[in-house]
Amino acid sequence: MRIFMTGASGWIGSAVAPELLAAGHEVSGIARSDASVAALESAGVTPLRGSLDDLDVLRAGAEASDAVIHLGFKHDFNDMAASGRTERAALEVFGDVLAGSGRKFMFASGLAGAAPGTLLTEEYTSPYVGPESPRGGSENLALSFAERGIAPVSLRFSPTVHGNGDHGFAAELVRIARERGVSAYIGDGSNRWAAVHRFDTARMIALALQKAPAGTITHAVGEEGIPTREIAEAIGQGLDLPVISVAPEDAAAHFGWIATFFGMDVTASSKITRELLGWTPTEQGLLADIADYYVKAPAAV
Ligand SMILES: NC(=O)c1ccc[n+]([C@@H]2O[C@H](COP(=O)([O-])OP(=O)(O)OC[C@H]3O[C@@H](n4cnc5c(N)ncnc54)[C@H](OP(=O)(O)O)[C@@H]3O)[C@@H](O)[C@H]2O)c1
Incomplete structure (x- = not known):
């Protein structure tokens, strides 16, 4: 498959790309700096020069792919509202490009939002809806893509990967x-x-690409x-x-x-993810x- 990634140069993405390449996929990804271009090239990933704000680049990357893995995120903890707006705008582009194609759209998400003491399972629905929510309400927006003929898969990462x-x-x-x-x-x-460990996370994402049906919520949780x-x-x-x-x-x-x-x-538990994907953190x-x-x-x- 031809996989288009955002965040391929990041902490998680740079572990995911080698898994995908080893499985025989072609991987391309956005890179916003010379350093990121060089990092992607040396990893065997084809760079597309651009940032998360370059919606035309996101569009072109998604159009030329069989699946999209979206891990890029502006980690500006002093202006998370702006990060959320960027996230939502990027998702809207991916939704428009992939609509009706049945292609997989896998995206980073988190485990926050539940009341303290709740052991989150994959059956838990995020309370974050709409552009003003944390991360731009992106999980619910992306999961709604299933109604538009896309196969969304949420990748909920532990707070520490x-x-x-x-x-x-x-x-x-x-x-x-x-x-x-x-x-x-x-x-x-x-x-x-x-x-969860970064390498276990990368293996989970590669398995989800293979096996997770549309609308799946996965939990990258080792502990x-x-x-x-x-x-x-x-x-x-x-x-x-x-x-x-x-x-x-x-x-x-x-x-x-x-x-x-x-x-x-x-x-959070990852019982459902482990059973569905045959994933075991090691x-x-x-x-x-x-x-x-x-x-x-x-x-x-
Ligand atoms: N790591 C964790 O513990 C953890 C936990 C929960 C959720 N997550 C989520 O998982 C995803 C991946 O996290 P990570 O730890 O791999 O993050 P990271 O190491 O900070 O990497 C972020 C990626 O996004 C790219 N990026 C940032 N701003 C960009 C922009 N304006 N235009 C284009 N690319 C941009 C970075 O590119 P450059 O290489 O050019 O900087 C990098 O590839 C994120 O959505 C994150 O919030 C991570």
Whole structure:
């Protein structure tokens, strides 16, 4: 198949593309900078120069493909509304191009939105509807594409897709611990994060491309819920720093933009995904990755 990707140069996408190429697919992807063009070329992905705002490039890429995997996202945590608008505009283009084709549209999504303490399953419907919702209400918009003769597949990622070289949420917690000289959790640290390894995620996406029917919601979840206190303890132990509690009202001052996410209770099952796809996560868990990689990575400058 000819697969068109956004986000092929990103943390998850750069693990997905090799899986697809190894399975014999042709892969193209947007690249907004010389560095991303070079990264895609060296991975064997054909670059299409453009950004997520270049809707003509998205259109051309999707038109020339048999399936689209949309992982690109503007991670501007200071203006998530703008990121959501970009996301929605991109999805509208993909919907128009793919309508009536029966082609697969696989897209990144998340596990947020449920009440704390809820173990999210693939049967859970996101409450986010409409352009002003988080991520532009993109999951519900994309799932509605099934009514337009498209085969949408939601890829709900754990809040941390971890592994060696990560620059995402877990790496940010390590950076903050180094900067502050303490490793902190919020309140009693009993709120949990689901987690999944990047390579397990890539294998799940490749399987979903093969096997997931239209309208499937997949959960990239390797571990259902790790207490954030244990995450802070693993970081503190690895960096030889004290582990402390930060009161919820002080969390924003201590953690900055990631406070909101680190204070969430996000637990999820992937039972349905595992059964449907025959997917079994095999990589090591988050706490082992923190000990082996995150705390040993050079401090960001
Ligand atoms: N990693 C996680 O733990 C996690 C958890 C939950 C959900 N997700 C979601 O999964 C998806 C992939 O995440 P990721 O961790 O792989 O993200 P990432 O490493 O930040 O990569 C983002 C990708 O989007 C591209 N991108 C960003 N802004 C762009 C723009 N304006 N125009 C074109 N491309 C642009 C980046 O291109 P450049 O290479 O040029 O920067 C990169 O390829 C995202 O939707 C993310 O929100 C990730």
